Amino acid sequence: MKFSPHWPALSLSLLLVGGAAFAADGSTKNVPASAAHGQIQLRPGHAAIASANFHATNAGLEVLAKGGNAFDAAIAVASTLSVVEPESSGMGGGFMAVLHRAKDGHDFFIDAREAAPAAVDSKDYLNADGTPNRDASLKGPLSSGIPGEPAGLVLLSKRYGRLPLSASLAPAIRIARDGFQPDARLREAIADERKNLQRWPASAAKYLTDGKPPADGATWRDPDQAHTWELIATHGDDGFYRGETADKLIAAVHAAGGRWTLADLAAYKAKERTPIIVNYHGFRIITAPPPSSGGVAIAEILNILSGFDLTKLDEPHRVHFIIEAMRRAFRDHNDYLGDPDFVKMPLDMLLSPFYADGLRQSILPDKATPSSMLPAAEAAEPGMHTTHFSIIDADGNMVAITSTVNYVLGSTFVASGTGVLLNDEMDDFALVPNEPNVYGLLGSVANAPKGGKRMLSSMSPSIVIGADRTAVIGSPGGSTIITQVLEGILAFVDGESAQQIAAHKRFHHQYMPDEVDVEEGTFDPATSDALTKMGYNLKPRESWGFMNVVTWNRKTNKLDAASDPRRPSGLGKVQ
Known part of the structure; x- marks a missing residue:
């Protein structure tokens, strides 16, 4: 990795470029009845992308301009984020995707979540006194699950893309080879994790120069990652999970005490699953199923809230009912949910409006319910550093993808010769039942580690379809992902x-x-006072996610794209 102080400065702004609208294509599946009678546009005729980094947004637009669809653009965005935003996501991590295909109204979900290696041993993550060893679960190769992002992008290209995989990966390969200017957020992440990066030679070589983070204005090149993406572009899954890259990954992991095998890599498959769909006050929400916990929690919260007209409540009571719905959904989240290939979950119960009715009845009208007073759920025996992007293309295809390496710069471990920064997703398992992970979330045996099992995630990519308006929405933020997407x-x-x-x-x-x-600034003083009197302990929090949203008004055929203003590096762009 080399840095140069002479890279030209790039300005960042929200750029809106209008596009002509085209006639609807006649498809009416899963579209409100009014749309079939010509009142609602079924095809926007132009596109919008919102992501956490302007390089990634522009990469997606470049692929659309080549004739790609939203799914091809998603591959370009995700792979470019791996290069320019490694503190949050990358080829060494995984993603969850909620997607909508316009031509037939098909809603689907791709699970590219990481998986535990076959030789996983919970004892590796314990101190001598039986408490969680956070260094083992967050740093180095023991903290890493088998990556899912490469397999997920290959699957997306094969089944739903319009262009060759090589065309969709071309922007990421070019940027990795030619270089880019790291933004302040990445430089700060490297500075914060410098001591951990210095523990492994390949990590220090990739991220540090003479032991220091890149300087403002430097050029960063990553030829190893470019080569790995080229192998994937040429060979698909075999470019990562077998052959040259796989051999290098296993050698590096074993040399640093990890437990991966070539068989673990060869066995990994991205999976297509049925998304969760919930109706709320005339809107259809398509969201993530397990091993995401987010979709179940969001659906459960919305089912509870559907019994209230929040618009007729004063602000303290509106917030009160939302918090109580959150409380009950997270209680169930902690006890019931896990990888659906390993755990039988009572989803019919959790998603039932009748179950929500019972939970709603347990909410007191003017008083907080202490969590300690809720009955324990009886489970069956078995990032703030993440990123999200949203896309709607000219045909009305939609993509909501949340991608992660878990904590800041994942495990901080780079596999020599590959450019792959490994995730630290093993911490998302309940390594010690009922002990909180790095985000304070509890877990039960349903989320205990086992070879091949996928750890529970809060990622909650979602699509919202109303009578005449549509939104594609998601956010990073650890456990707050669920509530941020809900509030969105x-x-x-x-x-x-x-x-x-x-x-x-x-x-x-x-x-x-x-x-x-x-x-x-969320609550005015009167609302804060009222909530405190109801029994809530309000705690200031500075760190929130990086939401990226695309909306489509199908009456006016207007697309809008927005990145979270809390951080300046994102870009929502309409083409």
């Missing part, structure tokens, strides 16, 4: 724009600890 959905239902949704002030409750995290 509620804001969209209330009529807010993409920019308003991305900027919306946020609050969060996750059952335990029994406190409400609140962003500064």
Whole structure:
């Protein structure tokens, strides 16, 4: 990796470029009845992408300009983020995707979540006294699950893309080879993790120069990652999970004490699953199924809230009912959910409106319910550093992808000769039942580690379709992903724009600890006082996710794209 101080400065702005609308293509499946009578546009005729980095957004638009669809553009965005935003996602991590194909109304979900190696041993993650060893679960190859992103992108290209995989990966390969200017967020992440990066020679070589992070204005090149993407472009899955890259990954992991095998890599498959669909006050929400916990929790919360008209409540009571719904959903999240290929989950119960009715009845009208007072769920025996992007293309195909390496710069371990920064997703397992992970989430035996099993995730990519408005939405943020996406959905239902949704002030409750995290400015003093009197412990929180939203008004045929204003490196762009 080489740096140069002479890279030209690039300005960042929200760029809106209008496009002509085309006639509807006649497809009416899964579209509100009014659309079939010509009142609603079925095809926008132009495209919009919102991602966390302008290089990635522009890569997606480049692929669309070559004739690609939203699914090809998603491959370009994800692979470019691997190069320019490694603190949040990358080829050494995984993703979850909620997608909509316009020509037949097909809604589908791709599970490219990481998986535990066959030789996983919970004892590796324990201190001598039986407490969690956070260094083992967060740093180095023991913390890493088998990556899913390469397989997920290959699957997306094969089944749904329009262009060759090599065309969709071309921007990422070019940027990795030619170089780019690291933004302040990446430089700060490298500075924060410098001591951990120095523990492994390949990590230090990739991210540090003379032991220091890249300077402002330097050029960063990553030829090893470019080569690995080229192998994937040429050979598909075999370019990563077998052959040259696989051999290098296993050699590096074993040399540093990890437990991966060539068989683990060869056995990994991205999976297509049925998304969760819930209706809320006339809107159809398509969201992520397990091994995401987010979709189940969002659906459960919305089912509870469907019994209230939130628009007729004063602000303290509106927030009160939302928090209580969050509390109950996270209680179930902790105890019931896991990898559906390993754990039998009572999803019919959790997603039932009748179950939600019972939970709603347990909410007191003017008083917080202490989490300790809720009955324990009886489970069957068995990043803030993530990224999200949203896409709608000219045909109306939609992509909501949340991708992650878990914590800042994942495990901080780079496999020599590959450019692959490994994730630290093993911490998302319940390595010690009922002990919190790095995000404070509890877990049960349903999310205990086992070879080949996928760890539970909070990733909640979602698509929201109303009578005449559509949104593609998601966010990073660890355990707050679920509540941030929920609040984004509620804001969209209330009529807010993409920019308003991305900027919306946020609050969060996750059952335990029994406190409400609140962003500064979310509540006025009167609301804060009223909530405190109801029994809520309000706790200021500075760190929130990086939401990226695309909306489509199908009456006016207007697309809008917005990146979270809390961070300046993102770009929402309409083409």
